[in-house]
Amino acid sequence: MSEGGHRASAREADAARTSTPSVQPSRFAELEAYRGVAALLVVVFHTYQYSREGTGTPREVYAGTPLHLLFHNLEAPVAWFFVLSGFLLFLPFSRAAIEQHGLPSSRGFLIRRAIRVLPPYYLAILAVWAWRFSGEGDQWRDLIEHLTFTQVFDRVHIFWTIGPAWSLAVEVQFYLLLAILGPLAYAACARLATERARTVALAVGAGALILSSLAYKWWAGVVARVPREDFPVYFGPLAKLDTFALGMLLAILVSVFPARRRAGGATALRLAGVGLLAATFVLRGDHALVDLYFNTLAGVAFLLVLASTTLGPRDSAWGRRLAHPALQALGAISYSVYLWHEPLLIELGQRNLLIRMTPGAFPINALLLIILSIAVATISYWGIERPIGELRWLFTRKGRLDERYPALVGPAEPGTDARTQPRAS
Numbered sequence: 001m002s003e004g005g006h007r008a009s010a011r012e013a014d015a016a017r018t019s020t021p022s023v024q025p026s027r028f029a030e031l032e033a034y035r036g037v038a039a040l041l042v043v044v045f046h047t048y049q050y051s052r053e054g055t056g057t058p059r060e061v062y063a064g065t066p067l068h069l070l071f072h073n074l075e076a077p078v079a080w081f082f083v084l085s086g087f088l089l090f091l092p093f094s095r096a097a098i099e100q101h102g103l104p105s106s107r108g109f110l111i112r113r114a115i116r117v118l119p120p121y122y123l124a125i126l127a128v129w130a131w132r133f134s135g136e137g138d139q140w141r142d143l144i145e146h147l148t149f150t151q152v153f154d155r156v157h158i159f160w161t162i163g164p165a166w167s168l169a170v171e172v173q174f175y176l177l178l179a180i181l182g183p184l185a186y187a188a189c190a191r192l193a194t195e196r197a198r199t200v201a202l203a204v205g206a207g208a209l210i211l212s213s214l215a216y217k218w219w220a221g222v223v224a225r226v227p228r229e230d231f232p233v234y235f236g237p238l239a240k241l242d243t244f245a246l247g248m249l250l251a252i253l254v255s256v257f258p259a260r261r262r263a264g265g266a267t268a269l270r271l272a273g274v275g276l277l278a279a280t281f282v283l284r285g286d287h288a289l290v291d292l293y294f295n296t297l298a299g300v301a302f303l304l305v306l307a308s309t310t311l312g313p314r315d316s317a318w319g320r321r322l323a324h325p326a327l328q329a330l331g332a333i334s335y336s337v338y339l340w341h342e343p344l345l346i347e348l349g350q351r352n353l354l355i356r357m358t359p360g361a362f363p364i365n366a367l368l369l370i371i372l373s374i375a376v377a378t379i380s381y382w383g384i385e386r387p388i389g390e391l392r393w394l395f396t397r398k399g400r401l402d403e404r405y406p407a408l409v410g411p412a413e414p415g416t417d418a419r420t421q422p423r424a425s
Contacts, residue, residue, distance in 0.1 A: 030309060030322035032331025034084060034302075038077035039334035042164065043341045043373055044366050045074035050345055050355075051362035061359040073281045076298035078167055079243045083299045083306060085171060086247020087254075093182035094248070094255040097189040098198045106179035108399030112392050113175050117335075119388045120380060121168060122147065124339040129161050131347075149173065158231045163342050166235055173237045174244050181205075199256050206249040213242035214296065221292040243299035250303060254310050266312025273304030336377035336385060344372055 048071040051061050062068040089109075096103040125146045133139055142160045145151040149169035151158050158166050185205060189198040216238050220226045226233045233239065280297040283290045290297065309319065321327075330337075348355040354368050355361075396402050 033322040033327035035334045036330030038080050039337040041074045041077045047366040061362045069281050079295040079299035080302040082243035083247040086244040087250045090248040091251040094251045097186045098255050103186045105398040108397050111399045115392050128343045153232050170237050202252045206245050209245035210242045246299050246303050266308040269304045269308035273301045277301035333377040333381040336380035337373045340376045341373040
């Protein structure tokens with residue numbers, strides 16, 4: 001199984017941006033398009049994995065052709081999701097640390113993340129687990145691990161129930177890490193006199209996280225030669241920390257350079273990103289180090305494209321394409337697309353309903369799974385994600401229950417209806 005997507009709301013970064021006086025409010029709504037496209041690429045990748053021929057070491061459909069280089073490497077969007085999350089979620093903390101103003105509440109941050117992520121996740125996990133439950137003891141252990149986001153530390157159960165859900169477990173662990181690092185970064189930067197010094201300090205910190213992850217993978221893959229089948233080593237939070245920290249690094253840059261730059265520079269960044277990704281796809285099979293750092297390179301490639309959007313002009317043709325309503329709608333349901341596509345693929349394939357486990361059926365399998373995933377995800381979004389997401393309005397930005405009926409200001413004057421007295425602001 002490969003890596004799945006996860007969704008960090010751009011609205012959180014926007015809320016922090018608009019609360020900071022020195023920054024002009026602007027939305028990153030166009031980033032929803034990246035999320036939606038990445039989710040569909042993951043769907044195609046898993047379909048390609050499923051459509052193999054032979055036993056033992058099955059042969060993939062387009063092995064030995066350029067198409068194989070494309071479809072075999074479509075796990076790259078996993079790194080994109082981590083980069084995007086690192087950028088959006090760290091941006092409010094980065095701005096606050098540099099400007100020493102408006103530190104987001106870690107409690108509020110975690111509550112908003114929980115409301116956004118947990119209900120759809122738990123519903124999908126419980127539904128799929130119950131459907132497949134056969135009374136085996138291992139299944140109970142698998143359920144507990146998935147409900148506590150600890151399956152990534154288990155070699156056997158890491159891909160059980162919903163395989164791509166491992167990446168959501170890593171994402172949740174990054175939320176906890178960020179809730180700790182954000183206030184620490186703010187406090188550390190408070191000791192520095194200038195915004196430039198604070199920016200450098202934050203960049204050094206993000207760089208240290210990236211280097212620690214790179215060093216860890218070097219140790220695992222080159223020094224200790226840990227087998228790739230030891231999934232917790234290569235799919236755990238430390239192995240994926242570099243991509244998340246790349247997003248943090250971009251958040252620092254956007255905090256310092258909020259104004260959109262020239263379109264020419266943005267185009268160059270996009271071309272560089274696409275070129276790096278293509279080279280990574282081509283070289284991966286023949287170079288062990290490229291394979292070891294595949295997700296890192298894919299993350300850097302997407303970072304360049306993401307930087308072209310966040311630092312480039314808002315009114316560019318690229319930005320207008322990303323803001324297309326269809327892509328925005330796809331981005332909105334991308335989390336549910338990611339959660340439900342693999343259970344749909346497995347169940348329909350095993351029952352030979354629409355999905356057939358034959359190499360020649362790959363194109364139609366991919367098309368059908370995309371259509372079905374979008375349909376189920378749309379129902380999940382409007383029936384679960386969107387309504388439950390409204391619960392965030394019950395809490396203040398500091399994570400406390402919002403007082404809907406504030407106390408009256410002072411006692412009511414004699415002969416005056418208390419309901420007409422002004423409320424405390």
